[in-house]
Amino acid sequence: MAYSDKVLDHYNNPRNIGSLDKNAADVGTGVVGAPECGDVMRLQIKVNEQGVIEDAKFKTFGCGSAIASSSLATEWVKGRTVEQALQIKNVDIVQELALPPVKVHCSVLAEDAIRAALADYQKKQQAQATGAPGASDAADAARHGG
Amino acid sequence: MKNPIYLDYQATTPLDERVLDAMLPYFRDKFGNAASRNHAFGWEAEKAVETARGQIAALIGADAKEIVFTSGATESNNLAIKGVAEMYREKGRHFISAPTEHKAVLDPLKRLEQEGATVTLLPVDKTGQVALADLEKAIRPDTVLVSLMAANNEIGTLHPLEAIGKLCKARGVLFHTDATQGVGKIPIDVERMGIDLLSLSGHKVYGPKGVGALYVRRRNPRVRLSPQLDGGGHERGMRSGTLNVPGIVGLGKACEIAGAELASETVRLTNLRERFLAKLRGSLDEIYLNGHPTERLPGNLNVSFAFVEGEGLMMGMSELAVSSGSACTSASLEPSYVLRAIGVGEDLAHTSIRFGLGRFTTEAEVDFAAERVIAAVKRLREMSPLYEMAKEGIDISQVKWSPTEH
Numbered sequence: 097m098a099y100s101d102k103v104l105d106h107y108n109n110p111r112n113i114g115s116l117d118k119n120a121a122d123v124g125t126g127v128v129g130a131p132e133c134g135d136v137m138r139l140q141i142k143v144n145e146q147g148v149i150e151d152a153k154f155k156t157f158g159c160g161s162a163i164a165s166s167s168l169a170t171e172w173v174k175g176r177t178v179e180q181a182l183q184i185k186n187v188d189i190v191q192e193l194a195l196p197p198v199k200v201h202c203s204v205l206a207e208d209a210i211r212a213a214l215a216d217y218q219k220k221q222q223a224q225a226t227g228a229p230g231a232s233d234a235a236d237a238a239r240h241g242g
Numbered sequence: 243m244k245n246p247i248y249l250d251y252q253a254t255t256p257l258d259e260r261v262l263d264a265m266l267p268y269f270r271d272k273f274g275n276a277a278s279r280n281h282a283f284g285w286e287a288e289k290a291v292e293t294a295r296g297q298i299a300a301l302i303g304a305d306a307k308e309i310v311f312t313s314g315a316t317e318s319n320n321l322a323i324k325g326v327a328e329m330y331r332e333k334g335r336h337f338i339s340a341p342t343e344h345k346a347v348l349d350p351l352k353r354l355e356q357e358g359a360t361v362t363l364l365p366v367d368k369t370g371q372v373a374l375a376d377l378e379k380a381i382r383p384d385t386v387l388v389s390l391m392a393a394n395n396e397i398g399t400l401h402p403l404e405a406i407g408k409l410c411k412a413r414g415v416l417f418h419t420d421a422t423q424g425v426g427k428i429p430i431d432v433e434r435m436g437i438d439l440l441s442l443s444g445h446k447v448y449g450p451k452g453v454g455a456l457y458v459r460r461r462n463p464r465v466r467l468s469p470q471l472d473g474g475g476h477e478r479g480m481r482s483g484t485l486n487v488p489g490i491v492g493l494g495k496a497c498e499i500a501g502a503e504l505a506s507e508t509v510r511l512t513n514l515r516e517r518f519l520a521k522l523r524g525s526l527d528e529i530y531l532n533g534h535p536t537e538r539l540p541g542n543l544n545v546s547f548a549f550v551e552g553e554g555l556m557m558g559m560s561e562l563a564v565s566s567g568s569a570c571t572s573a574s575l576e577p578s579y580v581l582r583a584i585g586v587g588e589d590l591a592h593t594s595i596r597f598g599l600g601r602f603t604t605e606a607e608v609d610f611a612a613e614r615v616i617a618a619v620k621r622l623r624e625m626s627p628l629y630e631m632a633k634e635g636i637d638i639s640q641v642k643w644s645p646t647e648h
Contacts, residue, residue, distance in 0.1 A: 099557070107557055113625050130643030131589035131628060134551050134568055134577070138627035155627040159553035159568075163625065 099160055100194035106164035111171050114153040116140040121224055124217025128208040134158060135202065137166045139209035141173055141181070143217055149173050149181055154209075161199040165189050165206035178214055246563045247607045251541050251600030252395050252423060253565060257492070258448035258601070264495040265450065268488035276485045277476060287487045294494025298455055301497040302421075302440060303431035310456045310477045311490055315422040316346040318441035318456035319389075321481065322418045323350040325467030326387045326439070327359060330416075334384025335359040338415075340372050340391075341583040342399075347389050347420050364390075369534035370399035370584045377409060387416045392424030392440075396567065396580040396596060397533030398542025400428060407436025416465060422446050422454075426500030427539055428508070432457060438465050444489060448601060449496030453489030456481075507601065511540035514599050514608050519543060521612035526619055528632070532567075532586055532594060541599040546590040547615075549629035550622040555595060558618035562611050567594035589638070 099107070118125045123142050129135040135158040142151040152170035156163045168189055173181045189195070189203035248256070268290060276291045278284025295306040312318045327335070337351055341363045351361045362380045364372040372390060381388075388410050390401050403419060410417035418439035421430060425440075426447040432440060440457035444450050458480065459465045473482030522529055528548040544567070547555060552566030567578035568591070576582075577591035586594070595615075599608070623629040628638055 107554075110625060115630070127627065128644060131592070131638060132587070132643075134553075134592035136627055136643070155625055155630060157549060157554075157626045157628045158551045160557040162551075163554060 102193050103164040106167040107160045110167040112153050116142050116153050121220050124213040126209045126212025128212055129205050135162050137205055137209040139213045141213045147177050161202040164193055165202045169206040169210055246561050248563045249597045250563050251598035254445045255448045261449055261492045261495045265488045265492040268491050290491050294490045297494035297498040301501040303433050304457050308457050308460050310480050312454045314454040315441045315443035318454050319346040319420055320350050321456055321470050322439040327354050328468035329466045330386040334386045336382050336385040337361045338380050338388045340364045342366050342370050342580045343391055368585050370394055370397050381413045385415050389418040392419050392421035393539045395423050397544045398539035399534045400537045403435040411436045444493040447496045447500050450489050450492040453486050453493045508540045511599055518608045518612055525616045543597040546594045547619050549626045550619050551592050559614045565596045568592045
């Protein structure tokens, strides 16, 4: 299968590889996929006080298209607000990277990763607002209990 | 050094120049139909075909009369399995094979099953071999055929053909082996090994594509087959169709060369393979050899590089032509069924790469390839969340993942 130039570019020069402190209150972490499926993406965002995503990092186990999709996702979320980041759709990623039909699932996974990271961040924020120490478990318990 | 480096010799092999030279006259002046009995053109073609028959028979310890030409190993397997099933229907309809066989064996068996036959697939151990005790237990009074491959195309594991053949003979069951990967690579002797039917292919032995053969035993016992192609009654009635003379000449020459070079190539390729593996192991942790450590094709290495997905890895070493057991490389979404059958978890199956070494592989190529693999694996592990988790001491298999349905 021939890869598009953009996939090759992201694969060869991935943007924003790395890790953020997953325990920090201003960091949201999303891990999606499974090793048995051949794809695992971890996408992290760091949100500033204005609600703008000022940093994003990823690590991905997967094919070139999965790596490119997550690399592109980190590029796109940076500088957006949480609400704006939620607007990113997998079809946009498909279009930008010219993914063939068999690789569409990579873009879906990248969208899922963005959403999971945003949800994790919002959960932490809620936990903080209700006075809990910012642990997501506490937030979970609070929500389920309430 | 040529780039990319071809390391996919189990997929196909380049045509040997000596084979091409032998074939060329049969595309030009010597174009006769081997079935033309009345003029020199036909005689010339027939003579060439008979020479090839002898060359192929010599490589596997058979008689020239026992070689039936086909279009390739897929056809040979179909003819052996379906031809025996039809011919011996009165005797029984039970077949024995293994889950690691090529689809060209499994799918004909599946078809027989749909038509009312019973198929037993023997369990294989983690190296890919069947246990003789299991085979012995599986044989029933109505068993007509055991089909077990000589060497596996993905993991290179060899089956103990002689022991299997002896057992089949003792129990009066026919033994077919798909020797597509084994012929010309490992010593094969149909007499000593008690093989009744054997499939082989031209393009896996540095011969042309589109030609193969089926060995059909003529005595002790005389194996009979129902033809699967009806027509002019070529090949003693077992396979009608005008013979592919240039292809057959090439297959014959390829077998002659393979036989002459088998001993020295076995040593050379085994050394290259072990050199390659030693280099990988010297620089990378968490890599796993799939298949048997020693009972394997000299030119086959199948390795799982934990935490690095196979297709992503191949993309990172585009100077190498290899293949992967990862789902992403094939039309199906499942990872390799062979790796699954030998108990390799799906997570590790996705990280497997098959390296196929062959006649034209050099030491310099192997060294270069090892360097490229090591660099690509290291780079991708730095990008892998799984590698990071493993280094933090997290047991990946205990993590609750959220597989998404796509």
